[in-house]
Amino acid sequence: MLDYTPKEYVNRKGLVINPAKTCQPVGAMYAALGIHKCLPHSHGSQGCCAYHRKFLTRNFRDPVMSSTSSFTEGSSVFGGGSNLKTSIKNVFTIYDPDVIAVHTTCLSETIGDDVPTYVMQAKVPEGKIVIHANTPSYKGSHITGFLNMVKGMVNYLAQNTEKPNGKINVIPGFVNPSDMREIKRILKEMGAEFIMFPDTSGVLDTPVTGKYEMYPKGGAKVEDIKDSGNSLATVSLGRFASSDGAFELEKKCKVPPKVLKTPIGIKATDEFLMEVSNVTGKDIPEEIEEERGQVIDVMVDCHYHYHGKKVAISGDPDIVIGLTEFAISMGMIPKYVLTGTPEKAFEKEIEEMLEEAGVEGKVKSGGDLFTLHQWMKEEPVDIMLGTTHSKYIARAEDVPFVRIGFPILDRSVHSYMPIVGYKGAMRIIELISNALLDRQDRDALDEDLELIM
Amino acid sequence: MAKGNDILKDRKEFICYKSQKEEGSIKCEKDSVAGSVSQRACVYCGARVVLNPITDAFHIVHGPIGCAAYTWDIRGSLSSGSEIYRNSFSTDLREHDVVFGGEKKLTGAIDEIVDKYKPKLIFVYATCIVGVIGDDIDAVCKMAEKKYGIRVIPVKSSGFAGNKSMGYRAAGKALLKLMGDDLPEKEKGINFLGDFNLAGEMWIITGYLRSIGINVIAKITGDSTYKEILEAPKASFNIVQCAGSMTSLAKEMEKKYNIPFVKVSFFGFEDTCTSILTIAQRYGDKEMIKRAEKLINSEKAKYGLKISALRERLKGKKAAIYVGGGFKAISLIKQFNDLGIKSVVVGTQTGRKDEYEVLKSISDEGTVILDDTNPAELEKFIKEKEADLLVGGVKERPLAYKLGLAFCDHNHERKHPLCGFEGALNFAKELDLTVNSPVWEFVKSS
Numbered sequence: 001m002l003d004y005t006p007k008e009y010v011n012r013k014g015l016v017i018n019p020a021k022t023c024q025p026v027g028a029m030y031a032a033l034g035i036h037k038c039l040p041h042s043h044g045s046q047g048c049c050a051y052h053r054k055f056l057t058r059n060f061r062d063p064v065m066s067s068t069s070s071f072t073e074g075s076s077v078f079g080g081g082s083n084l085k086t087s088i089k090n091v092f093t094i095y096d097p098d099v100i101a102v103h104t105t106c107l108s109e110t111i112g113d114d115v116p117t118y119v120m121q122a123k124v125p126e127g128k129i130v131i132h133a134n135t136p137s138y139k140g141s142h143i144t145g146f147l148n149m150v151k152g153m154v155n156y157l158a159q160n161t162e163k164p165n166g167k168i169n170v171i172p173g174f175v176n177p178s179d180m181r182e183i184k185r186i187l188k189e190m191g192a193e194f195i196m197f198p199d200t201s202g203v204l205d206t207p208v209t210g211k212y213e214m215y216p217k218g219g220a221k222v223e224d225i226k227d228s229g230n231s232l233a234t235v236s237l238g239r240f241a242s243s244d245g246a247f248e249l250e251k252k253c254k255v256p257p258k259v260l261k262t263p264i265g266i267k268a269t270d271e272f273l274m275e276v277s278n279v280t281g282k283d284i285p286e287e288i289e290e291e292r293g294q295v296i297d298v299m300v301d302c303h304y305h306y307h308g309k310k311v312a313i314s315g316d317p318d319i320v321i322g323l324t325e326f327a328i329s330m331g332m333i334p335k336y337v338l339t340g341t342p343e344k345a346f347e348k349e350i351e352e353m354l355e356e357a358g359v360e361g362k363v364k365s366g367g368d369l370f371t372l373h374q375w376m377k378e379e380p381v382d383i384m385l386g387t388t389h390s391k392y393i394a395r396a397e398d399v400p401f402v403r404i405g406f407p408i409l410d411r412s413v414h415s416y417m418p419i420v421g422y423k424g425a426m427r428i429i430e431l432i433s434n435a436l437l438d439r440q441d442r443d444a445l446d447e448d449l450e451l452i453m
Numbered sequence: 454m455a456k457g458n459d460i461l462k463d464r465k466e467f468i469c470y471k472s473q474k475e476e477g478s479i480k481c482e483k484d485s486v487a488g489s490v491s492q493r494a495c496v497y498c499g500a501r502v503v504l505n506p507i508t509d510a511f512h513i514v515h516g517p518i519g520c521a522a523y524t525w526d527i528r529g530s531l532s533s534g535s536e537i538y539r540n541s542f543s544t545d546l547r548e549h550d551v552v553f554g555g556e557k558k559l560t561g562a563i564d565e566i567v568d569k570y571k572p573k574l575i576f577v578y579a580t581c582i583v584g585v586i587g588d589d590i591d592a593v594c595k596m597a598e599k600k601y602g603i604r605v606i607p608v609k610s611s612g613f614a615g616n617k618s619m620g621y622r623a624a625g626k627a628l629l630k631l632m633g634d635d636l637p638e639k640e641k642g643i644n645f646l647g648d649f650n651l652a653g654e655m656w657i658i659t660g661y662l663r664s665i666g667i668n669v670i671a672k673i674t675g676d677s678t679y680k681e682i683l684e685a686p687k688a689s690f691n692i693v694q695c696a697g698s699m700t701s702l703a704k705e706m707e708k709k710y711n712i713p714f715v716k717v718s719f720f721g722f723e724d725t726c727t728s729i730l731t732i733a734q735r736y737g738d739k740e741m742i743k744r745a746e747k748l749i750n751s752e753k754a755k756y757g758l759k760i761s762a763l764r765e766r767l768k769g770k771k772a773a774i775y776v777g778g779g780f781k782a783i784s785l786i787k788q789f790n791d792l793g794i795k796s797v798v799v800g801t802q803t804g805r806k807d808e809y810e811v812l813k814s815i816s817d818e819g820t821v822i823l824d825d826t827n828p829a830e831l832e833k834f835i836k837e838k839e840a841d842l843l844v845g846g847v848k849e850r851p852l853a854y855k856l857g858l859a860f861c862d863h864n865h866e867r868k869h870p871l872c873g874f875e876g877a878l879n880f881a882k883e884l885d886l887t888v889n890s891p892v893w894e895f896v897k898s899s
Contacts, residue, residue, distance in 0.1 A: 014561025016545040023519030045612035047495020051523040063851045070485045071613040090488030107581040137517035210857040
């Protein structure tokens with residue numbers, strides 16, 4: 001029996017059971033992979049680096065490269081300065097990246113390593129760059145780590161050279177390469193000149209060629225990130241993973257920020273397109289309007305599949321906010337909404353959405369999947385949306401389950417299929433609809449099995 | 454890609470070619486070079502993988518959430534009873550705890566588990582920062598034992614203290630602590646050390662042993678339980694499979710409980726036969742040896758022909774091996790030989806000097822031998838040696854695929870048991886499934 005969750009709700013103070021988050025460094029590593037020819041560097045024990053690479057590899061099914069400072073007992077006593085300096089030298093000598101993006105770990109933070117100073121003192125070959133972000137694992141979550149690394153990119157690279165470039169900056173948030181690719185497609189369709197960073201498309205969704213490229217074609221170019229200081233505005237998608245980068249650009253380069261939701265569903269995608277149109281002066285082209293019309297057509301065709309269904313949604317805050325808003329607009333009832341990332345602002349935002357929709361639901365930030373499971377035992381739902389780890393709950397409670405978010409470890413292809421934009425909305429509808437209909441087929445008596453649904 | 458053929462100077466001594474002329478030996482058992490894209494894990498990882506398969510234990514990871522999140526139900530060891538070990542428990546240390554200490558939180562976590570689950574055994578893992586912030590987990594565990602009358606065992610596994618091997622030793626210490634200091638009355642029977650019941654492998658081997666009349670007292674640690682581990686000191690001898698993770702424990706048990714040990718391996722026909730016979734000779738009488746021979750013959754008959762058929766489809770292929778310990782690499786070379794596959798590149802994360810000597814002695818002329826390698830090196834030698842397939846773990850799979858190479862997971866993500874006679878057939882099947890897939894034709898033509 002895999003189900004060890006009692007129904008009776010117990011208050012817990014010391015214990016997290018079945019986490020719905022992980023630590024900052026892995027988010028920083030993912031963000032850093034979105035810079036072209038960048039090698040992320042983990043400043044801590046070698047196990048951190050191995051775990052993060054494994055975690056990302058399992059989700060993306062592509063090679064994930066990162067180097068480590070390989071802390072020893074000595075470095076944890078005397079500081080990791082010499083490890084970092086040696087690492088920087090070795091990495092440029094053998095792996096030859098253009099950029100090293102250093103992130104810290106709980107260990108290097110706790111012993112008080114002064115990474116910016118070490119970076120300044122390190123011998124960096126001409127034309128090469130080292131950037132860093134502080135990512136203490138005991139604060140926030142992997143989403144915070146992503147946020148901090150993006151901020152680090154702006155800190156080290158962005159410059160206002162007083163040569164306006166007429167472009168719009170887009171920070172896509174902690175989403176799949178497929179989503180970043182889709183956002184770029186939309187921007188291109190609109191004819192908008194843009195700079196997107198980080199950009200893991202072309203890095204973690206590369207084609208097989210029979211050759212292994214340590215630095216694939218994709219990733220945001222350093223000169224573009226530098227130039228982002230000359231842009232018209234920054235649109236950051238998802239406040240929890242992206243807002244600080246935009247604010248930093250405002251502070252450092254006076255580029256006005258605009259923080260939007262991750263464009264999941266019709267409403268959030270509309271808002272994104274309008275904002276791009278406002279900033280760039282470009283009209284929304286017919287092709288995109290057609291896509292919008294098609295999604296609504298699909299929603300009309302299958303609204304009765306999911307209208308009124310109760311749903312539990314869990315995962316990373318920006319994704320969950322997008323999914324909740326979309327679920328409400330589909331007529332679904334978000335009964336339970338939970339993220340592992342500890343951000344009270346998340347609860348507020350979801351609560352407002354639910355209140356407006358007249359839905360009574362439970363909301364929690366900094367929660368774990370044990371709590372979600374307890375809620376579901378109190379009162380079941382019709383469908384769950386969440387990451388792979390939710391499968392234990394879906395199985396125990398025998399609830400249809402749609403895998404969405406990060407990480408997905410037991411299915412493939414998700415990192416090639418967007419969930420953002422109108423195309424992404426259509427895919428989410430298909431996933432939800434099919435999960436419900438598959439369940440109906442599975443449970444139907446012979447005489448009730450329907451051919452046309 | 455790495456610059457041309459450069460191998461980082463500091464790495465040179467960790468690589469060698471098998472050669473009749475040269476007598477040089479490989480450097481190993483060292484920390485990774487700072488700045489390398491090492492495939493290695495840490496002390497905590499080693500300790501956790503060894504202890505995790507104890508199915509009715511509660512594993513509390515004391516530290517920030519990451520270490521618990523990355524090890525939640527990833528080992529693939531199966532249970533015949535409790536499934537509690539497949540849940541993830543952590544103290545999720547926050548900034549406040551780092552400043553003011555995490556002992557209170559840990560005590561609270563233990564209290565909550567006791568309150569909810571009435572456990573018999575809790576392992577508390579100390580991760581990197583626990584030592585640095587000065588938490589006395591020994592004291593916390595001791596107090597909890599006293600308060601609740603259960604076993605609460607601290608596992609000293611701060612990541613920076615070394616590599617995975619160090620973690621194996623930490624796990625060994627925790628197990629010894631659990632087994633206690635008393636010398637119990639001996640019972641005729643053995644302990645099986647170093648199988649973690651991935652895909653049910655422990656069940657296959659204990660099945661063989663019981664069928665010839667051998668009493669298996671404790672399985673360490675695949676599909677084991679609190680009660681079973683307590684029984685271990687009674688055994689007349691230990692058999693040790695995963696030598697990398699278990700040799701130190703076996704030696705300690707020899708000292709502490711007078712339990713001698715023999716090394717065994719159940720990977721491949723050859724090793725399986727030798728191991729079963731060794732155990733039977735050591736354990737029993739002529740009758741038992743006869744039963745062992747009978748078992749071997751019938752199993753060979755059952756699987757031999759099927760494996761021969763697959764051999765036809767596999768022979769002539771070239772394999773690269775990159776695995777955790779030396780013991781597994783040695784077994785794999787033998788199995789590849791049986792299947793007509795040549796091992797052209799062989800590497801391990803934590804192989805020991807004596808294991809590398811064996812590896813060298815059984816390898817063909819020209820085989821590349823690597824310690825603690827990185828993707829750039831692996832790629833270089835895979836290409837140079839024109840390997841057709843790679844055997845490795847999680848991080849190596851996509852690398853192999855990108856190179857257009859077949860891949861077999863011989864680590865935590867194996868989907869079928871690969872040990873014993875039926876495991877040898879499964880292994881051949883898996884290799885056939887990947888090496889002879891039509892997908893590689895697309896890769897070649899693209």
